[in-house]
Amino acid sequence: MGLSIYFEKVSHPRKRRKNETLSNYLSDISNKYDVTNVGYLRKVSSIYKYFSEKMEADKCIVKKEELTDIIDKATKVLSERDAKTSEELLPIEIGFFFGTSSYDEYYYSCIRNTLFLFERMLSDWNDKDVLFISVSK
Numbered sequence: 001m002g003l004s005i006y007f008e009k010v011s012h013p014r015k016r017r018k019n020e021t022l023s024n025y026l027s028d029i030s031n032k033y034d035v036t037n038v039g040y041l042r043k044v045s046s047i048y049k050y051f052s053e054k055m056e057a058d059k060c061i062v063k064k065e066e067l068t069d070i071i072d073k074a075t076k077v078l079s080e081r082d083a084k085t086s087e088e089l090l091p092i093e094i095g096f097f098f099g100t101s102s103y104d105e106y107y108y109s110c111i112r113n114t115l116f117l118f119e120r121m122l123s124d125w126n127d128k129d130v131l132f133i134s135v136s137k
Contacts, residue, residue: 003098004136005046007039007062007121012128026132038124038131039117043099044110046090052134060136067122074115081108095137109128 013029025114031104041047050070053062073089080086083103089109100106121131 001006003045003095004043005041005045005047006037006134006136007041007117008130008132008134009036010034010130011036011126015127020134022061023059026059026061031132041114041117045093045098045100045112046099046107046111047094047114049091049093050109052093055135056079058137060133062133064122064125064127067118068127071115071118071122074118077111077120078108078115084095086111 008049010029010033013033016025047070051060051062051066070090077086077089086103086107092098092103092107094101099110125131
């Protein structure tokens with residue numbers, strides 16, 4: 001058990017309809033189009049916290065600007081490696097099975113893995129695709 005974040009991509013899906021819930025849209029395109037798993041993070045609560053406000057049923061669409069923002073923040077966190085900067089830019093979400101609750105080596109290892117994954121997803125970015133995350137707690 002624990003916090004698992006799955007990054008999935010659908011290539012060239014239909015557009016989201018007006019007034020269509022995110023949950024219904026993602027369910028529909030997942031059933032009608034090929035879904036590619038492009039990444040996985042385990043117990044990286046700071047990334048969960050970053051996206052949690054826009055999640056609907058533990059899912060949300062990831063925008064290119066968000067990837068870039070997290071890459072910038074992760075780069076700064078890793079270069080400074082201090083709790084104040086980490087808490088300001090990519091704070092930990094405290095929760096049952098969410099992993100570390102301190103800014104320790106495990107936290108920085110998770111941020112390093114996140115940076116690597118997000119740089120790869122950004123380099124493969126296609127504006128016609130939909131990238132989304134699914135969370136399992």
